[in-house]
Amino acid sequence: MHCYRASVLRFDSQRQPVFDNDGLLVVDQNENGRQVVVDVGDHAALKARYAEVPTTDWRGRIMAPGFVDMHVHYPQTDVIGAPADGLLPWLENYTFPHEARFYDPAYARSVADFFFDELQRHGVTTALTFATSHPASVTAAFEAARERGLRFITGKVLQDRHSPDGVRDETEQSLIDTEALIQRWHGVDRLGYAITPRFAPTSSPAQLRGAGELAAKYADVWIQSHVAENLDEIRWARELFPDAASYLGIYGDAGLMRQRAIYAHCIHFSHADRVLMQRSGAVAAVCPTSNLFLGSGFFDFAAADAAGMRYGLASDVGGGTSFSPFKTMLAAYCVGREGQSKTGLSLRPSQLWWQHTTGAAEALGLGGVVGNLQPGCEADFVVLNPEATPILARKTQQTNSLEELLFALIVLGDERVVERTVIAGRPS
Ligand code: GUN
Ligand code: ZN
8 A cells, every 4th residue: 555645636426626735645456456546535634544554745746647548549659740731631641651661560569669658758548549450550559558557448440441552451351350359458457459440431331340240249349430520531431431321320330339439530520420429329539639730620519518429538649749638638628719619618627637537538438447536546647746847837826726727737738747657556
């Protein structure tokens, strides 16, 4: 058992922040051998109970749940900042040629190691990530994540058409490879598998159907894909699947809409699409830096809320421009202000933070497991320095409420704020 003394941020079941200014976080091994939070709260109230337990003193810092990135592409680490006229030219000219290199296990492993170092520096402790179409890219990422003790989800990309040599896979073999990877990796330590059709335009109907059959056979495996990101992409998808009720409907028809299905972007949706998301239990990964960078559009937070559709935040690197959850939360705020609904939403700072921690974990079906610091949660957390830069020190000293403090961190923060990232009770 170990105690940590600092300010503590966590969230209650109503999505509201709970903040102990002088807090205590108590971590111990559970019956499965995992390091979990066993107690948390005000230091003065808890100190007598844990007087004999070794305590790390981090006063002046804030312990907060590790961030959860709901959608990122580890093989696109080196694609960040590639200029293009929009999604489809960006894929063709930069992304596919780069992803073709991941047939090589050693190369894949070297990028995976760099990627996980970056996540850690930025305070991201769980990610749902695309690999590439090469099974070796999945194995490399799982092996690297396992060595680090991470809770981590990935999958082999399925793309059997409209894709260049080097990334295009073959329908039957792609499904055989997917099932073999599920059996090898899903549920090993803290790892999980995601069935990963890239997006409808690059999968044949047979490949999507096969993916849907695997999703039915392995109900606790995740599904991840892209949808309704870009107008040219939508036109293309509708031409290829003229019988579907909408782009999203293509996935529904293939049996790919269910709990634990995560669709990136979900920008250009109708009300019926949002209702289909809500009814099926599928969730959206909102990727604001990517959507701004690629000029894709604005996620409509108000319409999503009105339909009861669930969502969380994501970087979408390399369409996204940063691994930093602070940059993602700030971009989400700006998108909410300027979004297509023209409601000029002011998303509350604590709600942005919730969407990138507890809310993202819940959307992944990992509520109570990661993304929070309530008792029972795995001990993945960040230690933040609210005075990490001169402007932050100046600003945070003048804040008068928790919302103001969190907003200062969101607007001015980056990886310099993240002093430590603790994974499974092990500090960096
Ligand atoms: N749609 C299909 N593939 C991709 C991808 O790699 N990135 C983004 N942003 N959208 C996609
Ligand atoms: Zn993506």
